[in-house]
């Protein structure tokens with residue numbers, strides 16, 4: 001029961017982040033994709049403290065890197081990931097994942 005309430009709270013928070021973001025992508029789809037594909041190495045949700053792959057930064061820390069922008073993330077995701085050269089994302093998927101990562105930014 002409590003778990004359901006917490007989960008709903010999280011979804012609402014994500015929805016609020018989506019409403020405030022000036023991004024083209026869909027935050028929820030980005031999260032779903034990240035959980036499926038990126039979570040193998042990266043901590044994709046802020047509650048996850050450490051990445052499965054210690055060399056991969058958590059998405060929360062990527063989002064909160066000073067100067068991190070949607071453009072920088074797009075560039076990164078269109079160039080080859082050193083450890084995963086075969087990861088090719090569709091442009092729409094890139095938008096979604098970028099929107100999701102930037103939704104993890106702490107409010108300043």
Ligand code: HEC
Nearest residue numbers: 037038040041042053055056057062076081082083084097
């Ligand atoms: C096979 C493991 C693996 C998977 C899967 C993976 N990554 Fe990575 N990623 C890494 C590693 C390791 C690094 C650090 C590489 C470096 O800094 O040179 C990294 C770095 C990054 C960075 C740069 C962070 C920074 O601050 O420079 C971004 C952004 C990123 N990954 C996004 C993603 C996204 C989005 C996905 C899913 C579509 C993904 N990664 C899937 C291993 C992975």
